[in-house]
Amino acid sequence: MKRSVLHRCCLIALMPLLANAQSLPSPPPGKPATEATKRANAALAKSLDFNDKQDFEDAERGLIARPDTLTIKGEEGNVVWDMEQYKTYIGDNKPAPDTVNPSLWRNAQLNMHYGLYKVSDRIYQVRGYDLSNITFIQGDTGWIVGDPLSNVETAKAAYDLVTEHLGKRPIVALIYSHSHGDHYGGARGIVDEADVKSGKVKVLAPEHFTEEAVSEFVIAGNAMGRRGMYMYGPLLPRTPTGGVNAGLGQAIPLGRASLILPTDSITKSGETRTIDGVKLVFQLTPGTEAPAEMNVFLPQFKAMWMAENATHTLHNLLTLRGAQVRNGLIWAKFLDETIDEYGPQIDTEFASHHWPMWGNQRIVKFLGDQRDLYKYIHDQSVNLMNKGYTGTEIADMIQLPPSLAKAWYSRGYYGTVKHDSRAVYQRYMGFYDGNPSTLDQLPPEPAAKKYVEYMGGSAAVLQKAKADYDKGEYRWVAEAVKQVVFADPNNAEAKNLLADTYEQLGYQAEAGTWRSIYLMGAHELRNGVPKAPALDLTGPDTIAAMPPDQLFSYWGVRMNGPKAAGKDMTLGFDFADLRKQYTLMVRNGALTTESKAAAKPDAQLTMNKAVLDRIQLGQTTIDEAIASGDIKVQGDKGKVKTFFSLLDVYPFWFNIVTP
Template sequence: MSIDPKGATPATAAANKAALERYAMDDVEDFETARRGLVAPIPGGRLTNDDGAVVYDVERFAFLEGDPPAPDSVNPSLWRQSQLIYQPGLYKVTDRLHQVRNNDIGNLTIVEGDDGLIIIDCTTGIEPARAGLALYREHVADKPVVAVIYTHTHIDHYGGVKGVVDEADVASGKVPIIAPGTIASFDKYAIGENVIAGNAMSRRASYAFGNLLDNGPHAMITNGIASVGGHNITVSYLSPTDPITETGQTRTISGLTFEFLYAPDTEAPEEMHIWIPELKALTCAENANHSLHNIQTLRGARTRDARNFARYLDETLVRWGDEVEVHYGPHTWPVWGNEKVVEFLESQRDTYKYIHDQALRLANQGYTPLEAAEVVDLPPALGRRWFNRGYHGTLHHDVRAVFTKELGMWDGDPVSLHPHTPADSAQRLVAMIGREAILAEGHRAIDAGDYRWAAQILHSLVFADADDAEARGLQADAYEQLGYQAEGPQWRGIYLTAAKELRDGVVPARFASASPDTILAMPLDILFDFAAVHVDGAAAADADLRIDFVFTDRGETWTMWVRHGVLNARPGSSPRAQATVSGPKSALVAVLVQPKAAAALIENGTVAVSGDASAIAAYSGIVDAFDPDFAIVTP
């Protein structure tokens, strides 16, 4: 039985009240601009998938209606941001450019050309993308889609592509998909990030984005950049067909000019900014947002280069700063007016460069990442701007991320070079100090409102004995209050999900970035990389296997071998192959990453095997299965 959340303590209520002094509460301009240009709300306020499961329901956020004041259980800055982004609907940004916002974590941007529509980013799933396009066609223009543009390699920008375009039209060349980087590079980063490390990333994302929580003042408010995302959606993928690899490249599409600024190694490994001169409209993708962004995501993507954020924003200002009249993003709402856009981009540029420079200044003085994060603060001219607040990244973990990017994972302190595991350290600490003394200190810290220390000291009891119900409950209380005080919604999500799982046990996953469609779209080299991370190295240490795979629907053959605990593969067949497996890619994917399914596929004729079939059984014995619900707050 699920245990209800507890209320905010007096200490948390006081902390959230005191936080008001840090914020520019007198700056209310965003409440006008976030609602500007509304054409139509989401019909019925609810969206379902083909199975009838709810993808989006406006009633989940009814507690935000009417702009009520922040409750004690929510940081007032996060409450304000949540009120601003809780505006689901179709919006006019400028002539010929509309957005559907907040029926998914990402915006669907639609540009109207002379004879068709250009879609810029496609949301995370087919259902919100399809519904957004239908809403546009109902109220604005019923034209065909003539091009799709991905601004970067993240799932909430390409996952809905099959909701706006037919795969056959892309394959035939009728509808191009334009994206940054080479086609191979985009595929590698889009699919590799979300699939090869997808199980771990999805589990961590379920904490950070609050996917396992209800919505409400004592649960998840919003994710800080949209009011919804990640529930019951169908993720799709189509590879780009038209790569952008240099700044200054242009495309003329349906009577409009699209000029690109190539900005790799920023918010994503492959990313680009887009300028439409006829509309004087600019997007810097996720390099400029109504939020500080992540330099290192809490879900676990590659560490970004904060200096590059600043560098490419400055280059954008040089190229188009004199002309731009509106900046629209793939999340949140636009910025209108040349002066406002330039001010916005300059401030974001300076924020990322300040974080980068100050982190390295302190590193060069001998600070560790955590020590630096505790003392770096943005100057008021930057920190009091709402769009620089930490609704996605936070200043604290972004400073630490600069250390990771520039100096690596070690913090420079010998004690952290080869520490004991958390469980082993916990058992030693409890044996030394005693359970009762640690528990008493946890109670004292809770009573004093010292929740960071309470969570830290009680961690040892939980990791020494995961069945210690009293310690789990007390640590949950500490995490819950930390969540209520957090300005960053991902910090809130992590703390509140930790509290929930300490009280109720692991909540089953509701979303996986490694969707079937994404896995099937993998280029074959990445497919074998995906198979390789499933191999149990210890179990495979003495294995000596070589298997050829014939992809009958692609006309390609690859040879795969496992020796010394490592899976390698390359194009072509091998005269030393012990077995040859033939079939369509969809079936061979299952043989590679779910080999226990191979027998059924062979039996029903979907897959054919020649040679020594026992090689397939041997391979099955060394392949690991991933648990999507692995433990986080317990050992």
């Protein structure tokens, strides 16, 4: 029986995936920018104020120490984080290449500012050691650490840098601002869990943190992981024709992720804690950038930690790797609440990505502009939706007012106005745009064959597409030539033209995520889907924190319905260590779970939760666990074998740009 592996995907889950991707071949350097791309990038450069250097001053302010080189390695010598690969072509004094959107280039230049910084009295950050920032707040005896990065290795390296330059101090508390893995994954790199269990180190998080951290992205994790390969572009070379940055930071580290569970949950806004002489005031912001998230105000220092609710970019209302749509209306509401409750008291603002800001007027304006940014996109998308426009039309129509569009912190390096507006439409209206022809559309492959037939065949389409490519009409060429590729995936001429088209769209993209998606599409059209084993996206801490009912829900979506049809059964699961029992029923090809003992099961399985964890991690199989006695089965063992045979193991490297 195949080993069962639980797939999940968020930033933390992508890390082992990306580490494995290091062994995959990188594509050769891309082609030059066309004249149309050069003109597009030059036009954007003229529309923005590149003489405004305030962000560069802020990004460098308070620098205490910066190592000459920054390459972080794991215990086995593997490279976890490497800023050196970017230094060869990105720098403050290096102009944007023709192959990079100049605004994205500016963002990458700013994200290259790494090291240990003093934010304000007793508040320090290490930036550029990970996609996210780690914050060290000096208490009376030790450090209160905010968001311990993505990886054990990067967090340890950051703590070592702090210790080297600010002296050895123990960590007395961790604060997780929200439930995304790049904000808690490095916990074990700086804290011993034994100290947490003994009460020596506190771990604070917003209400529902654990539930969201271990459940978000579980159900659709395999698909999100595959799409994450596009969104973050780990296979792209670090060159001017390849990866530039990820918008929120340069890249995702390739180390070991961890999770130490919270010991204290914040359940309402306005709650306070005083830890090691530092007063913390919490503002819960659920449903903004994460399902469980909070800002933290430090009144002694007049400083506001904005988590990931206000950074120097427009964020995602829908992340392109896939997720549930975030609510821009709620996001704006909580930013407004921040201004109302804390605005007059804030002299320093810092976040879990990018660089801080100082001065009350600047900060309040920044928070107000960020609030208005999400409110405008929400309201105008709904306005146009109620006038009968579809999501695609709205994305092409909506324009930010100049006061927002020209503000650097409103630019779309991670989220974009176009896909955020479509997310708003999706949230309210779903997939259907109201036109009867889209109610029951043909799938892409048969539709493409008919499109190509109607357009006079592949040769005719390509002849016209090449002429439009020469005119720089890349969006249309991508739409047209995609049909040829899906109608005839062996047509090398079509695939090469489509790859060239995606490449130019990537060179023009302001969002680091869009650039990676386009360039990864070009890479796979030219080189095919990577030949590599399926990738395991999990970690033992996450599996251990996952309750059985969440796992059983995941088994439900892994169940192969057609195979399960007619194979009705009832299984009982008894977890002796948890003192919990569950009933799993297969009926009509669907799996249903009840949190109670099975009345008349076909088979009863008794085990400790840790045994099931080992199965999910691929460390053992159900057959091996039964044979060893770790799982005791009463009843029909054949039903158990049949049940697990019905659970699909997803192929990771499924096709995206070809059928």
